[in-house]
Amino acid sequence: MTKNIIVTGGAGYIGSHTVVELVESGFNPIIIDNFSNSNPKIIARIEKICKQKIKIYNLNCVDEKKLITNIPWNEVDGVIHFAAYKSVADSFKKKQEYFLNNIESTKILLNIIKKFNVNSFVFSSSCTVYGNPDQLPVTEKTKTKTPSSPYGETKKICEELIQSSEITNYTILRYFNPIGAHESSLIGEESKNTPNNLVPLICECAIGKRKNLTIYGNDYSTKDGTCIRDYIHVCDVAKAHVHALKNMMNCNLNHKTLNIGLSKGISVLELITLFEQNNNVNINYDFGKRREGDIEKIYADCSLAKKELKWKPKKTITDALIDAWNWEKEKNLLI
Ligand SMILES: NC(=O)c1ccc[n+]([C@@H]2O[C@H](COP(=O)([O-])OP(=O)(O)OC[C@H]3O[C@@H](n4cnc5c(N)ncnc54)[C@H](O)[C@@H]3O)[C@@H](O)[C@H]2O)c1
Numbered sequence: 001m002t003k004n005i006i007v008t009g010g011a012g013y014i015g016s017h018t019v020v021e022l023v024e025s026g027f028n029p030i031i032i033d034n035f036s037n038s039n040p041k042i043i044a045r046i047e048k049i050c051k052q053k054i055k056i057y058n059l060n061c062v063d064e065k066k067l068i069t070n071i072p073w074n075e076v077d078g079v080i081h082f083a084a085y086k087s088v089a090d091s092f093k094k095k096q097e098y099f100l101n102n103i104e105s106t107k108i109l110l111n112i113i114k115k116f117n118v119n120s121f122v123f124s125s126s127c128t129v130y131g132n133p134d135q136l137p138v139t140e141k142t143k144t145k146t147p148s149s150p151y152g153e154t155k156k157i158c159e160e161l162i163q164s165s166e167i168t169n170y171t172i173l174r175y176f177n178p179i180g181a182h183e184s185s186l187i188g189e190e191s192k193n194t195p196n197n198l199v200p201l202i203c204e205c206a207i208g209k210r211k212n213l214t215i216y217g218n219d220y221s222t223k224d225g226t227c228i229r230d231y232i233h234v235c236d237v238a239k240a241h242v243h244a245l246k247n248m249m250n251c252n253l254n255h256k257t258l259n260i261g262l263s264k265g266i267s268v269l270e271l272i273t274l275f276e277q278n279n280n281v282n283i284n285y286d287f288g289k290r291r292e293g294d295i296e297k298i299y300a301d302c303s304l305a306k307k308e309l310k311w312k313p314k315k316t317i318t319d320a321l322i323d324a325w326n327w328e329k330e331k332n333l334l335i
Pocket residue numbers: 008009010011012013014015032033034035036037038059060061062081082083084085086101105124125126127175176177178190191197
């Protein structure tokens with residue numbers, strides 16, 4: 001029988017790509033989203049890619065009562081919890097809101113999962129839980145540190161809540177830097193607020209929505225002075241969720257925490273150059289001061305995820321940058 005998977009935040013960037021992957025793998029995704037950072041029009045575009053209707057509940061994940069009364073939890077086989085606020089910079093200004101939305105929603109979902117005996121739970125965590133790591137690449141054994149932002153703190157607290165929750169099966173996925181878009185150019189990163197992530201900012205520069213890109217800091221101790229990150233195509237991140245679910249579905253006790261990245265450290269300047277070369281555009285940039293919450297360099301060792309989930313990234317950074325640019329050009333033409 002087709003398995004029903006609740007996808008909180010399924011109208012968002014990573015959630016929408018995961019909904020598509022779930023359908024392609026024979027699951028029945030059911031979205032819960034309050035569109036606080038997404039556009040309701042994305043549902044029609046997901047349906048266009050999937051060639052089928054997708055059930056969507058416009059609900060807030062911190063409203064336990066409505067979640068319980070509206071969703072047929074007895075028919076749910078798994079939950080993927082993406083819904084959260086995600087801007088590192090914003091989280092300094094809105095710490096309380098971040099704590100309420102990100103932590104409370106996780107607490108509520110854990111209660112529901114326990115109450116209704118839902119088999120599998122996948123949680124969106126982040127490399128921010130490693131703080132400024134002492135060793136690179138980071139493995140899951142690398143000591144987590146005090147995160148450098150309230151956003152990172154929420155992810156660390158949620159991980160601890162899940163680890164002490166006594167739910168049967170969970171997989172915590174610590175994403176590094178998802179970039180790119182679906183090859184159809186029907187879905188991609190589309191925050192309601194000004195983007196904070198690098199690739200959407202590069203795209204806005206390339207298309208002329210902003211005059212130039214400010215790179216925060218060129219005095220880091222890296223090869224060109226700019227920060228180093230591990231960028232991975234969003235579709236590969238999405239696929240990792242499907243692998244995680246399949247891995248848990250037949251288990252009685254399966255608790256995993258896994259890094260999800262491409263395992264390559266790329267500097268901000270290198271990423272911009274790759275974008276320019278592969279998309280044949282010029283990006284105007286200048287250098288600003290270091291940004292609060294940014295760490296110097298981080299990239300992942302993902303061998304555990306590859307071994308445990310029988311997953312590996314299939315797309316390159318170049319694929320991701322081309323898809324991101326195609327999405328930027330198409331998205332304003334979409335209805
Ligand atoms: N994008 C990244 O670079 C990145 C990196 C590491 C971890 N993550 C985590 O992955 C998850 C998904 O990230 P994303 O980039 O897709 O973000 P996103 O903002 O695009 O998607 C999140 C979705 O959740 C919804 N949402 C937020 N709070 C909600 C609530 N209380 N109730 C219902 N819906 C709610 C938003 O409307 C949005 O559609 C988040 O938990 C984020 O912290 C993202």
